[in-house]
Structures are given as structure tokens and as C-alpha cells.
Amino acid sequence: ETGVTQTPRHLVMGMTNKKSLKCEQHLGHNAMYWYKQSAKKPLELMFVYNFKEQTENNSVPSRFSPECPNSSHLFLHLHTLQPEDSALYLCASSQDPTGTQYFGPGTRLLVL
Amino acid sequence: DQQVKQNSPSLSVQEGRISILNCDYTNSMFDYFLWYKKYPAEGPTFLISISSIKDKNEDGRFTVFLNKSAKHLSLHIVPSQPGDSAVYFCAASGRNSGGSNYKLTFGKGTLLTVNP
Numbered sequence: 001e002t003g004v005t006q007t008p009r010h011l012v013m014g015m016t017n018k019k020s021l022k023c024e025q026h027l028g029h030n031a032m033y034w035y036k037q038s039a040k041k042p043l044e045l046m047f048v049y050n051f052k053e054q055t056e057n058n059s060v061p062s063r064f065s066p067e068c069p070n071s072s073h074l075f076l077h078l079h080t081l082q083p084e085d086s087a088l089y090l091c092a093s094s095q096d097p098t099g100t101q102y103f104g105p106g107t108r109l110l111v112l
Numbered sequence: 113d114q115q116v117k118q119n120s121p122s123l124s125v126q127e128g129r130i131s132i133l134n135c136d137y138t139n140s141m142f143d144y145f146l147w148y149k150k151y152p153a154e155g156p157t158f159l160i161s162i163s164s165i166k167d168k169n170e171d172g173r174f175t176v177f178l179n180k181s182a183k184h185l186s187l188h189i190v191p192s193q194p195g196d197s198a199v200y201f202c203a204a205s206g207r208n209s210g211g212s213n214y215k216l217t218f219g220k221g222t223l224l225t226v227n228p
Contacts, residue, residue, distance in 0.1 A: 004155070042114070043156075043201070043218040056215065090155050098205075100146065101216060103155035 003027065004104035006091050012110045013081065021076040021107045023091030031097045032074040034066060035090040037106075043090065049074060050097050081111045115139045116204050118219035125226050131189040133222050135202030138183065142204040142217075147176060147187045150199045150221070159200075160187070192226045199223050 004025045013019050025032065034046040048056035049068040063085075065077040074091055088108050092101040117136045125131045133147075143164040148156035162169040162176045162185070169176050175188045189196055202219040 006155075040220070042116070042220045043216075045215055045217075048215075092155075098144075100158055100161060102158060103148075105153070105155045 004091060004093055004102055006089075006104035006107050008107060009105065010108045010110075012112065013078070014112055015081060015083070017081075018077070018079040020078065021089055021091075021109075023074040023076075023104055025072055025074075025091075025093035025102075025104075027093055027095075027102060029093035029095050029099075029102075030071050031094045031099070032068060032071070033092040033094075033101060034074065034076050035092065035103075037088040037090060039087075046076075048097065055097065078109075081109075083111050085109065086111045114219075115142075116202055116217045116219040118200075118202055118222050120222050121220070122223040122225070125192045125224065127194055127226055127228050128191045131187075131192045131196065131224055131226065133187040133189075133200050133202075133224065135185050135187075135219055136183060137185075137204050139204070139206060139217075140183070141206040144205045145176070145178060145185050146203045146205075146216070147174075148201040148203060148218075149196075150201060156201055189224075192224075194226045194228050197224055197226050 007022045031050045035043045037043045045058050046060045047066045052068045067075040088106045090106045091104040094101045146161040147159040149159050150156045160174050178185045199221040201221045203216045205216050
């Protein structure tokens with residue numbers, strides 16, 4: 001497996017559910033990112049991790065909870081989401097926070 | 113307020129001709145610019161980048177031009193091929209206030225369609 005992988009690729013959840021998105025990078029990078037892409041909007045940075053430490057939280061609601069157990073894995077835990085949270089969630093990684101970012105295929109999330 | 117703007121949501125070009133995708137930015141602290149390409153159901157793929165110390169970077173059929181005084185960059189694809197049909201995102205980065213991270217700020221994207 002190479003590059004950046006994300007699972008699941010599609011997710012439908014109710015507003016009371018708890019689910020997690022997983023991202024794994026096989027590039028030996030040290031920085032990982034979560035982005036959100038809503039319809040007709042630019043990609044929005046949510047979180048940045050560098051060497052497992054969170055270095056950026058872009059005013060994301062607490063119903064989104066990231067976890068980075070090591071430099072290769074990044075999770076986004078979801079609970080009590082709203083329908084407006086339906087979007088494409090993209091994970092990316094880079095060698096360091098100044099490096100070119102490489103993206104995974106994304107998880108298409110639908111909150112009912 | 114959008115700091116990176118791609119004012120053309122779509123562009124249609126004939127195969128073999130030149131495609132020119134434009135991007136404007138407002139933040140003078142941006143010092144690195146990137147273009148990403150995105151196919152449906154896939155994540156963005158890095159295409160080409162340029163540092164603010166340069167005004168041109170070329171990679172095969174792709175050339176990015178940077179005009180710092182106008183805060184404008186463009187991506188030229190020549191010759192265009194049907195496989196180039198995708199959404200193209202412009203992105204810019206610069207040191208955020210008080211920190212050492214470089215945040216990527218994206219435009220909304222331009223859908224390029226290359227007709228055979």
C-alpha cells in the first residue's frame with residue numbers, strides 16, 4: 001500500500017451516532033492534516049499534527065475529535081454531528097509542515 | 113474573506129490547445145504556491161508548485177507563472193488532453209501569525225473540460 005489511504009470511503013450516520021474516520025500514510029511523513037470540503041466551498045483546514053502533536057485547531061467544533069497515535073496514523077472521531085457536517089473529509093500528509101501536502105481519496109460523509 | 117480566489121468556476125478547451133487557469137491572492141505573506149488536480153471520487157493530487165522567489169516553473173506540459181506585484185498566478189497546460197479534464201485547485205501557503213506552521217489556503221477550484 002502506498003501513499004495516503006482513508007477508510008471508510010463513504011459513511012452515512014445519524015445525528016446520535018459515533019463513528020471514526022481513519023487515515024494512514026505510507027510516505028514516512030511527519031505532519032498530517034484533516035480538511036473538510038463542503039459543496040461549492042474551498043477546502044477548509046481542520047487540524048494539523050506534527051510529530052503526533054496537534055499544532056493547529058482551526059476553530060473546529062468539539063463534536064470533531066482528532067487523534068494521532070503515531071506519525072503514520074490519524075483518526076477523526078465523530079459524535080452528535082449535524083446535517084451541515086455532511087461533506088468530503090480529506091486527510092493529507094507532508095514531510096514537515098512546510099512541505100508539499102499529499103492527499104488521500106477522502107471519506108464522503110452524509111449525516112442524516 | 114477569501115484569500116485565494118479562482119474566479120472562473122469552469123473552463124472548456126479543445127484538445128491540443130492551451131488551457132490557462134488563473135488564481136489571485138490577497139495575502140502578501142504567501143510565499144509558496146501550488147496547483148492540485150482533482151478527479152471525481154479522488155483526493156487532490158499535487159501537480160506543480162512555485163516559490164515566491166521565482167516567476168516561472170515548468171514541468172512537462174505544465175507551467176506555472178507567478179506575478180507577485182499583481183498577486184496573480186496562472187497554470188498553463190499545453191497541449192491540453194482529454195485526460196486533463198478535472199477540477200484544478202490553486203493553493204497558497206505562508207507562515208501563520210506567531211507560529212511555525214505553513215497553512216495551505218485553497219481556492220474554490222476551476223473545472224477544466226478538454227474536448228476531443
